[in-house]
Amino acid sequence: MSNLLSIGASGLSAAQVALSTVSNNISNVNTTGYSQQSVVQVEAITSQGGRYTIGSGVDVQSVQRAYSDFLTSAVWSSNSSLQAATSYNNLATTLNGALSASGSLQTALDNFYGGFTTVANTPGLASSRQSLLGNANSLVTTFNTLGQQLQAQQGQINSQISSTVNSINTVAANIASLNTQIVQAGKNPPNDLLDQRDNLVQTLSGYLGVSATTQSDGSISVYSTNGQALVSGGNSYAISAANNAYDAARTDVFDSTGNDISSRISGGTLGALLSYRSNVLDSAQSQLGLQAVGLASSINDQQAKGLTLSGQQGGAMFSVPTPAVQASSANQGSASLSASISDVGQLTGSNYIMRYDGSAWSLQTTGGQNVPLTTNADGSLSADGLTFNVSGSAQAGDSFQIQPTTQASTGIAVSMTDPNDIAAAALMSGSAGASNTGSASLGAVTVQDTGNAALTNSVTLSFPSAASYQVTDSSGNVIASGSYAAGQTISANGWSVTPSGTPSANDSFSIGLNSNGLKDTSNALAMASLSNTGVLASGTQSIVAAYGQLTTTIGTAGSQAQTNLTTQTSLYNQAVSAQQSVSGVNLDEEAANLVRYQQAYQASAQIISTAQTIFSSLLSAVQTA
Incomplete structure (x- = not known):
């Protein structure tokens, strides 16, 4: 009877574990990360003996997760x-x-x-x-x-x-x-x-x-x-x-x-x-700043090529921050670095890291691309439209980050306050001498170097012969001369002019500040045309x-x-x-398991009841005998 009782008890215990496992699955059906659990049952080991063996019930080996590592x-x-x-x-x-x-x-x-x-x-x-x-x-x-x-x-x-x-x-x-x-x-x-x-x-x-x-x-x-x-x-x-x-x-x-x-x-x-x-x-940020720098630079440059309403050379309309230079926190030397924009058209919109290896400086974009550095006559370095000046003593491994335009969009400002300072007229103009006999005429005087100190000085362009020219200042000093051919551009003091037609010997032209500033609006039109003029990317x-x-x-x-x-x-x-098809809880499946294990539990309980009844009958029979 003890064997029958133990077999029933093992089944009862296994069914109870299974019912608890199924109940846990159902309770956690909506629990994030929960993996369905199942009971692993094995037949209990039976001791050997006699002419035959009878099973000893069931053992619960483990409760395992439904899980796929992959x-x-x-x-x-x-x-x-x-x-x-x-x-x-x-x-x-x-x-x-x-x-x-x-x-x-x-x-x-x-x-x-x-x-x-x-x-x-x-x-x-x-x-x-x-x-x-x-x-x-x-x-x-x-x-x-x-x-x-x-x-x-x-x-x-x-x-x-x-x-x-x-x-x-x-x-x-x-x-x-x-x-x-x-x-x-x-x-x-x-x-x-x-x-x-x-x-x-x-x-x-x-x-x-x-x-x-x-x-x-x-x-x-x-x-x-x-x-x-x-x-x-x-x-x-x-x-x-x-x-x-x-x-x-x-x-x-x-x-x-x-x-x-x-x-x-x-x-x-x-x-x-x-x-x-x-x-x-x-x-x-860099590209937006580059546009701000390009806008300010092109307008300011064109302003300098024009004449204000008060008859002065045009000044800057905008101000923009200089390139930001940041030293590495790991620097050991005393060197400092400054950067300036020398050619807006060559700016790329990139940020850079400049490093010193103990003997020379090198430049890379922050993305790791090497950028060739040029050493200038004054000892400064230049690359991609930027000029760098190093002062102090650098140690090997020192570096600086340069952001040419990152801060420009937030730092750009209007520096002009007087509307009369808008340089709408051309800065320079020329007029033919009264005694000229040739067919030559000057046309527009183009400003090439707005920073030339003698740019607006009055000069005389004369042609000693049809095949030669000379430019003299107000004191009669010759500042430029040479041979001349039709259509040739003549330059002096930061301006240039391309005469048309053929001059006669001793023909002359006066060149200086535009005296017709109010009626001349050519520089304003030039600034308007900058909307479609190549300013960035090498002028493209x-x-x-x-x-x-x-x-x-x-x-x-x-x-x-x-x-x-x-x-x-x-x-x-x-x-x-795919993962839930393996690990997720299926309520229909769990409901079926609940019924199945409930029946197993009841059947195992019946085995125990049967064993108890038989044992009681045996006791009664022995007592009667």
Whole structure:
């Protein structure tokens, strides 16, 4: 009877464990990260003896999770890609919104350049000139607003990087803690802890790309996609968010030994933040600043080639910040570096790192591309439209970051306050001598060097013969001379002129400040034409075209981000569906199991009842006998 009783008891116990397991599955059907559990039953070992053997009941060997390492890893990977796509899309959408909501820069540019046409049509009308200055201020405000919004997004990204790094460290520490508990559990794997650990790894994968390796003791080691160890057994290795080596207002990511790993992190929210900042936002700031510099430089240069309403050479209409130079916090020497823009047309919109190796300086873009440096006669260095001057003593390994245009969009300002200072007229003009007998005429006097000290001095261009010329100053000193052929350009004192026709011997022309400033509007028309004139990219791209290219680039980045988000969402859903088909709880299946194990429990109870009845009958029979 004892054998029958023990068999029934084993079945009763197994059914009870199975019922508890099924109940736990049903209770956790909506629990994130929960894996379906099932009871593994084996036949109890029967001792040998006699002519035959009878089974000894059932043993519950384990309660195991429905789990696929491959499918779970696929969910982690797709989750990392999805969170990266989500963050990237949110950032790109914000940037597109900033370009739209800040007021159209295109409209401001059109109004500004159109204002010069209005001044050309009504040069003596004060309201036209005042309106042009108003358009200039509106344009600058639009540049400033856009630049400030880009700066604000930089600050938001810095904050998000710091909070994401803190979250990564917290989750990694919790995984390490669970590793310790799982190892202590020994050979009986605690399913709830395993589920919690997997759920934490998935959470971690949303912050950055990770891979995980299961160790022989049941713990897992977690690494970022760049190979950085985050968790190993019961230990976690914290990363940190700290100031960039050059820019204290910029947050970078460092490993546990202090190495900057920002450029090597990919996947998840953190990877998206760093990638978007480097590939989209930094470039947008530099390109917008480049347009501000190009606009200011071209207008200021053309202003200097014109004459104001008061008869003076035109001055600057705009002011812009000089290139920002930032020394590395690791510099050991006393050297300082200054940078200036020497040729706007050669600017690339890139940022640079300049390093000293102990004997010479080298230049690279922040993306790592080498840039040739030219040593000038005065000892300065130049490259890509920039001139660098080094003072002090540098040590090997010292470096500087140069941002030629990053701050220009927020720093550009209107420096002109008097509308009469708009140089609408040509600065120089020429007139033929009264006794000229040839057919030569001068046409426009073109200003070549606005900084020439003798530019506006009155001079006489004469032709001693039809085949020679000379330029003399007011004192009769010859400042330029040479042979002459029809159509030849003659230059002196920073201006040039190309006579047409054929001069006769002793013909002469007077050249000096334009005496017809009020009626001459050629310089205003020249400034209006700058809207379609190549100013940037070696003179091949206008400011208007550059802005159009920027908006197209940002719009394309936003469109690609949205498309990628749609794709990654689909891939993630597929991965989760595949994983849940193995690990998820099926209520219909659990309901059927509940009935099956309930019946098994009742049947085992009946076995015990039967054994008890037989045992009672035997006792009664013995007592009767």
